[in-house]
Amino acid sequence: MKIANNPSPNYDEKRYRKIKFIIIHYTGMATAKASIRRLRDKKSKVSCHYFIDEIGSLSRLVDDKNVAWHAGISFWNSDRSLNKNSIGIEIQNKGEPYNYEKFKSKQIQILIELILDLKNKYNIKDYHILGHSDISPDRKTDPGYLFPWVLLKKKNIGILPSRKISRKNILKNAEIPIVQVLLKEFGYQIQVTGNMDLQTILVLNAFQSHYIQDCMKNFLYDSSIIPILRDLISQKNRCLTKKN
Numbered sequence: 001m002k003i004a005n006n007p008s009p010n011y012d013e014k015r016y017r018k019i020k021f022i023i024i025h026y027t028g029m030a031t032a033k034a035s036i037r038r039l040r041d042k043k044s045k046v047s048c049h050y051f052i053d054e055i056g057s058l059s060r061l062v063d064d065k066n067v068a069w070h071a072g073i074s075f076w077n078s079d080r081s082l083n084k085n086s087i088g089i090e091i092q093n094k095g096e097p098y099n100y101e102k103f104k105s106k107q108i109q110i111l112i113e114l115i116l117d118l119k120n121k122y123n124i125k126d127y128h129i130l131g132h133s134d135i136s137p138d139r140k141t142d143p144g145y146l147f148p149w150v151l152l153k154k155k156n157i158g159i160l161p162s163r164k165i166s167r168k169n170i171l172k173n174a175e176i177p178i179v180q181v182l183l184k185e186f187g188y189q190i191q192v193t194g195n196m197d198l199q200t201i202l203v204l205n206a207f208q209s210h211y212i213q214d215c216m217k218n219f220l221y222d223s224s225i226i227p228i229l230r231d232l233i234s235q236k237n238r239c240l241t242k243k244n
Contacts, residue, residue, distance in 0.1 A: 010047035021086035028095035056106030137206035
């Protein structure tokens with residue numbers, strides 16, 4: 001796998017760190033040139049470890065051992081500020097609410113090769129391979145509902161529902177706290193309020209854009225989310241207890 005060096009000054013130097021997560025982003029910028037310029041600009045205070053342009057060329061901006069500034073305020077399953085223990089990968093895509101488009105097959109091919117290499121090198125668990133919106137649902141929507149998590153899963157990357165569950169009735173008020181508890185148990189940062197409030201909507205949107213993308217067509221929150229979450233929590237528990 002060919003990796004070009006395109007160093008960014010935006011990082012914290014470390015001699016050693018335990019890498020636990022891989023976080024996938026889209027750039028949300030018009031061109032790869034503009035994205036690279038921003039990721040290497042001291043004033044922007046953002047960066048990533050790896051960048052994949054629109055034709056699938058891969059470059060390294062920050063060494064794995066150092067902390068890139070890609071996750072920001074973030075949370076997953078009791079871990080906070082995920083910059084410190086994650087690898088950040090940016091993929092060129094204009095993103096929402098601009099001209100969001102399907103990711104190129106070459107981009108995904110290179111991404112899969114890269115993640116498989118990182119998984120093996122750092123013993124990263126599939127449960128810890130996430131999108132930016134999973135760890136920051138109140139701020140971010142990337143990599144978005146067009147990101148092909150299914151293709152990654154076919155290469156044994158990440159977790160997805162183990163079976164298709166048919167759509168059910170619209171979520172009842174009495175089911176909202178159940179869903180909140182399950183989302184929290186799965187890993188999202190969410191308060192159990194019992195209401196379909198803004199935080200719950202944002203977390204549900206992030207959850208659906210990753211784990212049940214077919215629901216993104218109309219953003220209907222239905223009770224099929226409950227068995228899907230229970231299935232994913234079971235997978236999470238197996239993944240975290242499995243020895244590498």
